[in-house]
Amino acid sequence: MSVRAGREFLAIPGPTTVPDEVLRAMHRPAVDIYAGPLLALTDSLLRDVARIFNTRGRSYIYISNGHGAWEAALTNVLSKGDRILVLESGRFAIGWGDAARRMGVEVEVLKGDMRRAVRPAEVEARLKADRKADGGGTFKAILVTQIDTASGVVNDIAAIGQAIRAAGHDALLMVDAVASLGCMPFDMDEWGVDVAMSGSQKGLMTPPGLAFVAASDRAREVHRKAGLRTPYWDWTEREGDLHYQKYAGTPPEHLLFGLRQALDLLLTEGLENVFRRHYLLAEAVRRAVGAWAEGQAIGFNIIEPSERCNTVTAVLLNGHDPEALRAYCDQKCGVILGHGIGELSGKAFRVAHMGHVNAPMIMGTLSVIEIALGALGVPHGKGGAQAAIDWLSAEVKA
Numbered sequence: 001m002s003v004r005a006g007r008e009f010l011a012i013p014g015p016t017t018v019p020d021e022v023l024r025a026m027h028r029p030a031v032d033i034y035a036g037p038l039l040a041l042t043d044s045l046l047r048d049v050a051r052i053f054n055t056r057g058r059s060y061i062y063i064s065n066g067h068g069a070w071e072a073a074l075t076n077v078l079s080k081g082d083r084i085l086v087l088e089s090g091r092f093a094i095g096w097g098d099a100a101r102r103m104g105v106e107v108e109v110l111k112g113d114m115r116r117a118v119r120p121a122e123v124e125a126r127l128k129a130d131r132k133a134d135g136g137g138t139f140k141a142i143l144v145t146q147i148d149t150a151s152g153v154v155n156d157i158a159a160i161g162q163a164i165r166a167a168g169h170d171a172l173l174m175v176d177a178v179a180s181l182g183c184m185p186f187d188m189d190e191w192g193v194d195v196a197m198s199g200s201q202k203g204l205m206t207p208p209g210l211a212f213v214a215a216s217d218r219a220r221e222v223h224r225k226a227g228l229r230t231p232y233w234d235w236t237e238r239e240g241d242l243h244y245q246k247y248a249g250t251p252p253e254h255l256l257f258g259l260r261q262a263l264d265l266l267l268t269e270g271l272e273n274v275f276r277r278h279y280l281l282a283e284a285v286r287r288a289v290g291a292w293a294e295g296q297a298i299g300f301n302i303i304e305p306s307e308r309c310n311t312v313t314a315v316l317l318n319g320h321d322p323e324a325l326r327a328y329c330d331q332k333c334g335v336i337l338g339h340g341i342g343e344l345s346g347k348a349f350r351v352a353h354m355g356h357v358n359a360p361m362i363m364g365t366l367s368v369i370e371i372a373l374g375a376l377g378v379p380h381g382k383g384g385a386q387a388a389i390d391w392l393s394a395e396v397k398a
């Protein structure tokens with residue numbers, strides 16, 4: 001017997017739920033790619049993507065996923081043999097660094113781990129040691145994720161930017177905002193970020209297939225001499241006047257229609273409100289996990305509360321099978337949770353709270369997890385969903 005009939009809740013950290021308005025916006029005939037409204041659409045999207053990154057720099061839209069945007073970011077500013085520093089705080093900066101290594105870039109990892117954020121003081125110390133007498137250093141770039149979807153950590157990009165400046169280092173700061181853009185502030189120019197990248201399928205509520213890169217003036221200057229440039233990813237090509245050049249070929253029309261609608265939804269709600277909604281719902285999840293943790297079998301992956309991010313929560317299940325819990329939630333109740341990845345594989349499940357999410361979706365998800373904990377006999381503190389309810393009742397005023 002199951003109680004899963006009806007709408008399924010997708011609570012994995014991307015792709016996320018696509019709003020009906022976005023789906024409807026894509027349901028239309030193809031249009032001319034050489035003239036007419038599509039050209040204005042591209043202009044508006046490039047402008048608004050830069051706006052979401054909070055930069056006066058240039059933005060680029062690729063037909064790609066996040067891995068492609070990683071490659072776009074790297075190839076446009078680096079050359080074979082360059083050295084870069086990767087700041088570890090989970091899986092994804094490491095993955096980005098691995099891509100660089102395969103392109104002939106020398107990669108050093110500033111060791112971190114799955115359970116904590118990057119420490120800006122450690123970044124500053126490593127960069128000071130790297131600095132040469134002329135003020136430069138051997139590292140050409142520093143790679144970091146704002147939110148690591150595997151660990152559920154949020155890194156303080158402003159503080160990392162500050163650490164780089166305090167060390168007097170001139171490496172480019174390159175940030176993966178795949179799991180954070182559109183869900184929390186990203187102040188590219190203010191934080192001193194040179195290259196930022198993201199994808200369409202998480203906070204931006206659009207199907208997978210579009211990726212975004214934003215570049216500061218300094219990054220575009222470095223780009224001129226980058227040796228890894230290739231025709232498809234190349235910024236200079238994409239800055240050409242012809243509409244065709246902006247996508248290095250046929251534009252992904254329907255994804256662009258969807259993205260326009262998704263950005264309109266975000267901008268109409270107001271980015272500050274969107275960020276606040278993410279915080280409130282994330283905290284509701286944390287309140288529930290905190291209550292369940294009293295049973296000793298459940299815990300937060302990220303140890304320090306202030307380092308837990310507002311888009312996904314990785315939950316450790318000590319001595320119990322997270323896959324059994326996920327299977328119950330899916331097969332019996334129609335809620336699909338994320339599985340643990342990397343070092344957390346087989347040890348954790350992840351609850352996504354990013355993108356097109358609201359209180360009923362989060363409360364439904366939390367209640368189903370609590371039902372599963374009871375049905376599977378996983379020891380847990382009672383009242384997790386109630387703790388989330390109490391939090392939202394107090395914070396979301398009448």
Ligand SMILES: Cc1ncc(COP(=O)(O)O)c(C=O)c1O
Pocket residue numbers: 013014065066067068092145147148149150176177178179199
């Ligand atoms: C933080 C982060 N960076 C990069 C990626 C890779 O993106 P994609 O799967 O779209 O290639 C992901 C995917 O989950 C991610 O969470």
